[in-house]
Amino acid sequence: xxxxxxxxxxxxxxxxxxxxxxxxxxxxxxxxxxxxxxxxxxxxxxxxxxxxxxxxxxxxxxxxxxxxxxxxxxxxxxxxxxxxxxxxxxxxxxxxxxxxxxxxxxxxxxxxxxxxxxxxxxxxxxxxxxxxxxxxxxxxxxxxxxxx
Amino acid sequence: xxxxxxxxxxxxxxxxxxxxxxxxxxxxxxxxxxxxxxxxxxxxxxxxxxxxxxxxxxxxxxxxxxxxxxxxxxxxxxxxxxxxxxxxxxxxxxxxxxxxxxxxxxxxxxxxxxxxxxxxxxxxxxxxxxxxxxxxxxxxxxxxxxxxxxxxxxxxxxxxxxxxxxxxxxxxxxxxxxxxxxxxxxxxxxxxxxxxxxxxxxxxxxxxxxxxxxxxxxxxxxxxxxxxxxxxxxxxxxxxxxxxxxxxxxxxxxxxxxxxxxxxxxxxxxxxxxxxxxxxxxxxxxxxxxxxxxxxxxxxxxxxxxxxxxxxxxxxxxxxxxxxxxxxxxxxxxxxxxxxxxxxxxxxxxxxxxxxxxxxxxxxxxxxxxxxxxxxxxxxxxxxxxxxxxxxxxxxxxxxxxxxxxxxxxxxxxxxxxxxxxxxxxxxxxxxxxxxxxxxxxxxxxxxxxxxxxxxxxxxxxxxxxxxxxxxxxxxxxxxxxxxxxxxxxxxxxxxxxxxxxxxxxxxxxxxxxxxxxxxxxxxxxxxxxxxxxxxxxxxxxxxxxxxxxxxxxxxxxxxxxxxxxxxxxxxxxxxxxxxxxxxxxxxxxxxxxxxxxxxxxxxxxxxxxxxxxxxxxxxxxxxxxxxxxxxxxxxxxxxxxxxxxxxxxxxxxxxxxxxxxxxxxxxxxxxxxxxxxxxxxxxxxxxxxxxxxxxxxxxxxxxxxxx
Numbered sequence: 001x002x003x004x005x006x007x008x009x010x011x012x013x014x015x016x017x018x019x020x021x022x023x024x025x026x027x028x029x030x031x032x033x034x035x036x037x038x039x040x041x042x043x044x045x046x047x048x049x050x051x052x053x054x055x056x057x058x059x060x061x062x063x064x065x066x067x068x069x070x071x072x073x074x075x076x077x078x079x080x081x082x083x084x085x086x087x088x089x090x091x092x093x094x095x096x097x098x099x100x101x102x103x104x105x106x107x108x109x110x111x112x113x114x115x116x117x118x119x120x121x122x123x124x125x126x127x128x129x130x131x132x133x134x135x136x137x138x139x140x141x142x143x144x145x146x147x148x
Numbered sequence: 149x150x151x152x153x154x155x156x157x158x159x160x161x162x163x164x165x166x167x168x169x170x171x172x173x174x175x176x177x178x179x180x181x182x183x184x185x186x187x188x189x190x191x192x193x194x195x196x197x198x199x200x201x202x203x204x205x206x207x208x209x210x211x212x213x214x215x216x217x218x219x220x221x222x223x224x225x226x227x228x229x230x231x232x233x234x235x236x237x238x239x240x241x242x243x244x245x246x247x248x249x250x251x252x253x254x255x256x257x258x259x260x261x262x263x264x265x266x267x268x269x270x271x272x273x274x275x276x277x278x279x280x281x282x283x284x285x286x287x288x289x290x291x292x293x294x295x296x297x298x299x300x301x302x303x304x305x306x307x308x309x310x311x312x313x314x315x316x317x318x319x320x321x322x323x324x325x326x327x328x329x330x331x332x333x334x335x336x337x338x339x340x341x342x343x344x345x346x347x348x349x350x351x352x353x354x355x356x357x358x359x360x361x362x363x364x365x366x367x368x369x370x371x372x373x374x375x376x377x378x379x380x381x382x383x384x385x386x387x388x389x390x391x392x393x394x395x396x397x398x399x400x401x402x403x404x405x406x407x408x409x410x411x412x413x414x415x416x417x418x419x420x421x422x423x424x425x426x427x428x429x430x431x432x433x434x435x436x437x438x439x440x441x442x443x444x445x446x447x448x449x450x451x452x453x454x455x456x457x458x459x460x461x462x463x464x465x466x467x468x469x470x471x472x473x474x475x476x477x478x479x480x481x482x483x484x485x486x487x488x489x490x491x492x493x494x495x496x497x498x499x500x501x502x503x504x505x506x507x508x509x510x511x512x513x514x515x516x517x518x519x520x521x522x523x524x525x526x527x528x529x530x531x532x533x534x535x536x537x538x539x540x541x542x543x544x545x546x547x548x549x550x551x552x553x554x555x556x557x558x559x560x561x562x563x564x565x566x567x568x569x570x571x572x573x574x575x576x577x578x579x580x581x582x583x584x585x586x587x588x589x590x591x592x593x594x595x596x597x598x599x600x601x602x603x604x605x606x607x608x609x610x611x612x613x614x615x616x617x618x619x620x621x622x623x624x625x626x627x628x629x630x631x632x633x634x635x636x637x638x639x640x641x642x643x644x645x646x647x648x649x650x651x652x653x654x655x656x657x658x659x660x661x662x663x664x665x666x667x668x669x670x671x672x673x674x675x676x677x678x679x680x681x682x683x684x685x686x687x688x689x690x691x692x693x694x695x696x697x698x699x700x701x702x703x704x705x706x707x708x709x710x711x712x713x714x715x716x717x718x719x720x721x722x723x724x725x726x727x728x729x730x731x732x733x734x735x736x737x738x739x740x741x742x743x744x745x746x747x748x749x750x751x752x753x754x755x756x757x758x759x760x761x762x763x764x765x766x767x768x769x770x771x772x773x774x775x776x777x778x779x780x781x782x783x784x785x786x787x788x789x790x791x792x793x794x795x796x797x798x799x800x801x802x803x804x805x806x807x808x809x810x811x812x813x814x815x816x817x818x819x820x821x822x823x824x825x826x827x828x829x830x831x832x833x834x835x836x837x838x839x840x841x842x843x844x845x846x847x848x849x850x851x852x853x854x855x856x
Contacts, residue, residue: 031181032174034376036326037410041782044326072174081172089168092748095756096615097171098327098376104172119795126790130782132324132377133615135755136790138748 006074016062032072043129046102072101091142095133158624162748166619179373190406195252198485198775199281208271217400219256226362237451249450251416281485288482293456300474303439316503317841320770321420327376330407333397342369347386349652356387372642378614380491415780418490421446425503439474446481449488462496467535468504469578470526494820505825545714545740552738553716573829577821580709581814585699593651597669599683608640609650617749629670656814663809714740717822721830728846738799742813757819765824
């Protein structure tokens, strides 16, 4: 089966029932996608599938046949950080960093859907991604900084 | 040189996080991200009863056992203990041995793939002889630790004196780092074993590994991978995981990955100690504090772990940030048949300060005074003595943080919707930075420092980066002491074969104690370079306790901590009178941190710690059933999301400490202390009812309102 991963064609031979999370991490080397709970509660394994944020632990790889999948490795363009990635560094939005890939992808989609989100919009948009380090304040600040 | 051309100082500036770019691009490698060719997968088979003995372990002959490697207690080459304080916790339950809690490790399995591993586990039958478990603190007879702090004489009932008595209850809490526990063990030549894992304290793991596997210093190699949060949860438990992985790797003769899933992590690993704290306070009618009589009982669970040290910190903070001439604190920690409780940010202080702060509220209510006025009357100031008799001689931030928080708090807006009631609460806390008592002196944390021939400098410490910023602030401190740009300073990896033991990354000690060593070492190296000495230079620096500190461990008298950090928190809540739901809508916290080495990271510590405390105070409830946690999944153990979290406003107050690097004090744990009592006071302000316990779940709030 084939799908597009970060702009390139990815091919995968094996059971379509395997979790997309495992295929990304173990077969395709995209270990930026993390497993925090394995049951769709924490958002550490968030990826973007055809423009929507999805928990990759809940998706069978067979379901993404022909889809466009973006992981954190696909955000920076040729080594140049996106404004959002840079803001996460500048505002202290990444501490231990384990939620950061999923948080960045959720924020990325939020900003694509809503150009000028309010703080409450950002909270709503990131509600599926748990962070235990920051208290969210600096994450929200970083996302809002990218709307100016 | 023109002054404008000297490098800008790094301390006090929020420079980019050292490993920030790796973390935002997915390049940072956490334990489970590491690709180790030929590695098998490991699994822990655990007890399903809270108390008893193993009667038999039966392997189903229908399964092809040659596909797996199995480790039992008989395979342990050294001593069957997870080395810590009391050495009571076995690595694996002994044959016919005692079971003291559910999820106690009994045997280990490894296989080439996960399916075989799970299949093997299904073909093992363990039978038990059950014993009567103990869950209630009042029924517990085994005591892990007890201590008494005494100052003056406790005042009995007298004419014209008010006596206020209350009992408080605090609940279990899971650290819930987002990266679960995990290790990869790799056998190497000469009998050495390398373990790479998610951890806070490389040398805790090193010592435990040596003891259980009978290894020499050089044979046990412990390496920290990028670590996805710790909060104390990766202080002592990683020793267990590392030993298990190493035992499997040794027997299998190949690398083994032992990575917990969330369910196993929640079900089996340590939690914050729950407990009961009773206060009896005597005051004059004008509010003069006469005496505090406090009793603390903490639940240690099935094994001792770090419980005696947690109890010690709980007791020392139990009188709160107040000056009282007569204090008696009696504290004990007991054994029950739940999984062991252990280190968690705050380490006993959040529990005892919760009670102390609410006691101020209860006394104020009895006297008809404002609790704010009472705090101002009672609080410790420069020259006052604490419950252990420690005279506070510098950097006492009580007034500063109280004033700063009050002036930053927004006006209270009345609720527009009748079922929602608004309230505000305040707390004032202090937290000892660094190890308790003689801890730092005994440990003598040591760092290495190198000037390299290429003009760069290298810091060698075992202090780990777990999100709090160790890597960045050490480089800032060193760069300023050397007078070079921060890019000229690098850190050696946290690998026990490369770095000296600077001590565990715990107890709000890393920035203040180890950071100071970094500053001193860098200053020495700079002096030697200026005297004309040529790189490479390598030196070591060990902690020397300031002469002014004296601690009597037997009687719990003297300087319990080198210094204290202070915080005042103001919490605003909305209470839904129909559902009992408590929403923390605003949180202001002013923190006396001595000096903010990296203001953004200091704020980040405070905001993250504050939200953990909001979770503990409101929604993080663990329900027990027959000695196990009923809600042992992330779908049922809830932590605050971005929607639940209040906007947290942090005010950093700089009130330098003479022995801290650039005046800094440790603040990693402090933010866990203040929010819970402020929230309970805010709920009272909103509803008129007192909940003397956390978490204040909707059920408890509704029940309290109904019984009013």
